[in-house]
Amino acid sequence: MCLSLQIKLLYIFAHSYSFIMPDKKLIQVEDLKISFLRQKQWFEVVKGISFDINKGEIVGLVGESGSGKSVTSLAIMGLLPEKYSKINGGKITLYENQDDSIDLTSLKEKDYQSFRGNKIAMIFQEPMTALNPVQKCGKQVMEMILIHNKISKTEAKQRVLELFKEVLLPDIERIYNSYPFELSGGQKQRVMIAMALSCNPDLLIADEPTTALDVTVQKTILDLLKSIQIKYGIGILFITHDLGVIKQIADKVIVLYKGEIVEKGEVNDVFYNPKHSYTKGLLASRPPIDIRPKRLLTVSDFLSNEVKTEILITKEQRKENHNLLYSQEPLLKVKDLSVEYVVEKTLFGKIKKKVIAVNKVSFDVFKGETLGLVGESGCGKTTIGRAILQLIDSASGQIIFEGKQLNEIKGEELRKIRKDIQIIFQDPYSSLNPRLTIGQTIEEPLIVHNIFPNSKERKTRVISLLEKVGLDASQYDRYPHQFSGGQRQRIGIARSLALEPKIIICDESVSALDVSVQAQVLNLLNDLKNDFGFTYIFISHDLSVVKYMSDMMIVMQKGNIVEQGEADSIYANPQTQYTEKLISSIPV
Secondary structure, eight states: OOHHHHHHHHHHHHHHHHTTSOOOEEEEEEEEEEEEEETTEEEEEEEEEEEEEETTOEEEEEOOTTSSHHHHHHHHHTOSOTTTEEEEEEEEEEEEETTEEEEGGGOOHHHHTTTBTTTEEEEOSOHHHHSOTTSOHHHHHHHHHHHHOOOOHHHHHHHHHHHHHHTTOSSHHHHHTOOGGGSOHHHHHHHHHHHHHTTOOSEEEEESTTTTSOHHHHHHHHHHHHHHHHHHOOEEEEEESOHHHHHHHOSEEEEEETTEEEEEEEHHHHHHSOOSHHHHHHHHHSOOSSOOBSSOOOHHHHHTTOOOOOOBOOHHHHHHHHHHHTTSOOSEEEEEEEEEEEEEEOTTSOEEEEEEEEEEEEEEEOTTOEEEEEOOTTSSHHHHHHHHTTSSOOSEEEEEETTEEGGGOOHHHHHHHHTTEEEEOSOTTTTSOTTSOHHHHHHHHHHHTTOSSSHHHHHHHHHHHHHHTTOOGGGTTOOGGGSOHHHHHHHHHHHHHTTOOSEEEEESTTTTSOHHHHHHHHHHHHHHHHHHOOEEEEEESOHHHHHHHOSEEEEEETTEEEEEEEHHHHHHSOOSHHHHHHHHTSOO
16 A cells, blocks of 8 residues: 555544544644844744644644744744844743643743753754764764663664654665765655654654655655654644645644734635635745646735736647747757766776766757756756756767857857856855845856946946846845845846846746745746747756746656656646656645
């Protein structure tokens, strides 16, 4: 019996059983208020929220970045930074049994340690930063067990191996002796889940545990958490910005907006009959699978109380557009491209082992087209983007742009061509220099390529670019840390537009964004494409986003193209089991 079917049967049994058993309250948050110190002033970021979590219940906490989700979880864990934050109102009551409870906000750090990890555990959003990079994974989980249990190291190791097996990690002895960098994203997240379960907690807090994962790995992690919750009867507070994920896993949902609860209730009640405009906006922001709107609806459309009419692109309109697109000569041709990485060398530098990252891939890109590249992490899609940009060398094949073979061009000639092929990076935080103002950041490529004769004209151009991406001249002298994630991504887009490129490679450029901000950025990219005739290579692991954005789509697996064709046709009639798997994993 497959894991998903087992979970469904257990879920039905658990919910049937819950009708006869009274709810056992696990944690109660009452009128919680949290403030942060900024520029010598206290600002309230969580404004009197209240909710309960019962034993054996999964409660989803959903909202955009800055809504107070993670801050609330850190308050429950007692992990708020002392100097810069404070709980200035309310209670967090943990019920150890029906008659015994404790207010967590009254505990000192020393007392909190007996609860943290033991009674309440947390799975953090980014396992790479949550795990110690210089300590083996098994030792890190063992350390947690030894802190809270009086057992020998041999017994602790056996417990770790049992946990690794329970969270469905392969080759548990190897994982035990591996460092975090030697594991995939999904495997690292499973190690984090094992660590959180190591002391049999009553409450598990999962803070965006699937945000950076592929849809298939995400589905596996969600199924795993559901099975663990059913097996042990623990309560889970599941934090995310994606309502599609909440629908898959939660019993109840709380919608948080600017530090306040705007809606809460049973998942189906909130999803099928949302009351608040913000909830309606979140639900509408994700790219739909069954229709193709010209523009995605956003949260601001609903909060403005203006009735928005959704304009759909018909099949006939799409076909007519494609006939025009593909009647011209390709702008870029990729022929039999292969890329290899060296993974092992001898003591004297001789290559001992290689990995084929991209294997004889061929495709064409046409002016004005959006070509989607989709697949799981490690499939080779980002490697293709970097090879086109000549940031990495190809082992064989040809990359031909406007009649010139890029992988045979070097030096000054290549630098001039790079002006025409730009990239929008995945992470808007690390791709912007924190020491440069955004004006300097966008101006830099103009200086490198000598686009304007003086700084005055360059500044005028930069301000014009800021306005095109929805920012304004007053923000010219601000630094990246003064902007939200969505605004930083807009700055990255403005920088890529500065040189008026012919091709823009969008490498997972919306995967780290909230669904509502994601919708705004996708609308912006489509507007710019229509206004300036840009050509996009859109790389993502999210098939719903790629389908919405793309004219043609390429599905990749382990360095090979497994399917290629018109985006809607691939979704409606996938030809491979792998594509079917990707489609079935999309949170709906």
